[in-house]
Amino acid sequence: xxxxxxPEDLPEDAYEDASGTMVRPxxxxxxxxxxxxxDLTLITVLTTVEEPLDEFGRPxxxxxxxxxxxxxxxxxxxxxxxxxxxxxxxxxxSVTKILLGDLVGLGLLTARAPLSVxxxxxxARHDLLAAVRDGIRRL
Amino acid sequence: xxxxxxxxxxxxxxxxxxxxxxKTTLVGAVSEVTPLRTEEYLTTASVGVDDLAGVSAKxxxxxxxxxxxxxxxxxxxxxxxxxxxxxxxxxxxxxxxxGALGGVVIADTxxxxxxxxxxxxxxxxxxxxxxxxxxxxxxNTRTADEIRAALDLDPHVPLLIGDVxxxxxxxxxxxxxxxxxxxxxxxx
Numbered sequence: 001x002x003x004x005x006x007p008e009d010l011p012e013d014a015y016e017d018a019s020g021t022m023v024r025p026x027x028x029x030x031x032x033x034x035x036x037x038x039d040l041t042l043i044t045v046l047t048t049v050e051e052p053l054d055e056f057g058r059p060x061x062x063x064x065x066x067x068x069x070x071x072x073x074x075x076x077x078x079x080x081x082x083x084x085x086x087x088x089x090x091x092x093x094s095v096t097k098i099l100l101g102d103l104v105g106l107g108l109l110t111a112r113a114p115l116s117v118x119x120x121x122x123x124a125r126h127d128l129l130a131a132v133r134d135g136i137r138r139l
Numbered sequence: 140x141x142x143x144x145x146x147x148x149x150x151x152x153x154x155x156x157x158x159x160x161x162k163t164t165l166v167g168a169v170s171e172v173t174p175l176r177t178e179e180y181l182t183t184a185s186v187g188v189d190d191l192a193g194v195s196a197k198x199x200x201x202x203x204x205x206x207x208x209x210x211x212x213x214x215x216x217x218x219x220x221x222x223x224x225x226x227x228x229x230x231x232x233x234x235x236x237x238g239a240l241g242g243v244v245i246a247d248t249x250x251x252x253x254x255x256x257x258x259x260x261x262x263x264x265x266x267x268x269x270x271x272x273x274x275x276x277x278x279n280t281r282t283a284d285e286i287r288a289a290l291d292l293d294p295h296v297p298l299l300i301g302d303v304x305x306x307x308x309x310x311x312x313x314x315x316x317x318x319x320x321x322x323x324x325x326x327x
Contacts, residue, residue, distance in 0.1 A: 025180075041234050041237045041238065042151070042204075042218075042220070042234050042235070042237070043149040043150070043151050043218050043237070043238050044149075045146045045147055045148070045149050045216070046146075047145075047146045079146040079147055081149055081208075081216070081218060083175070083177050083204065083206055083218065083220075084175060084208075086177040086178075087175035087176060087177040087206075088175075092177070092178045092179055092180055092201070093177055093178065093179040093204075093234075094179060094180055096177075110146065112146040112147075112148060112149075114148070114149050114150060114151070114237060114238030115148045115149070115150050115238060116238075117150055117238060117239070117240050119265045119266070119267070120265065122325065123320070123323065123325060124150070124240055124320060126321065128150070128215070129240075129317055129320050129321050130321075131211055131212065131215055132150070132211060132215070132217055132240070132317055133314060133317045133318070133321075134211070135209055135210070135211030135212070135215070135217060136169075136209065136217075136310055136313045136314055136317065137310075137314065139169055139171075139209065139306065139310050
């Protein structure tokens, strides 16, 4: 027992999981609850690198990937947004971000950030809006 | 980050409104895929009134997002996100507005007050939006002016009235948003 630590101090519901699921979702991240990068967003587009090379230009053979990692690499042969990957895996967005961060870090996945459209940063460009309008009209 | 110039860029449009007002219905009516669902955990300092000790507890909530997509071209995809029902969580969720062109607030004339929080959210975040009044079964007993007054809408915010189950109304609402965005002056 750690000195000064008393389990009685914990609130009664400390062990309850608000999500109600039986498998703790951060199991697949080996307990990590925060991604190593904070630049992945719901609509960051991810694409699997077809023939990944290491820093010396040799083919990269990733070791110790988990099944979820391999599922992601299969799914992202066609570019997918982070939210789409999360939906396909059936995992929460925050858990998916950690797994995607692993693969981006290993050089197995590329990530494209969303376009900057914030009003404070000047808003969306006119040609972008025109393209969006054309796309909606074609529906 | 390794960038990939051949992957499409993405933007999003948020579809907001009170519970059961037809957010996912509108997303589904215009999306090229059946709406997908994903979840996120959000942690917030609890504002519970039963917190007698005065110690701020943390509260974790699971919020569900339904979303669809419109592929504009090989270079551009628009994602439509139905915002989760509990508006008080949106404010801590910066990712929700990241890359958001604008919003469509769906309102139901029988309970307009359920849309106030969505309107407040977009106004406070300076995200342009339009209001789409959903008339279930074509029932609408109020004029556009009455609705504007009840929602305290700025005169320049577009207001549309229709049935969110119809793809044509979803398209009309999204086009009204894009036209609205194009008409806005560049921010100072």
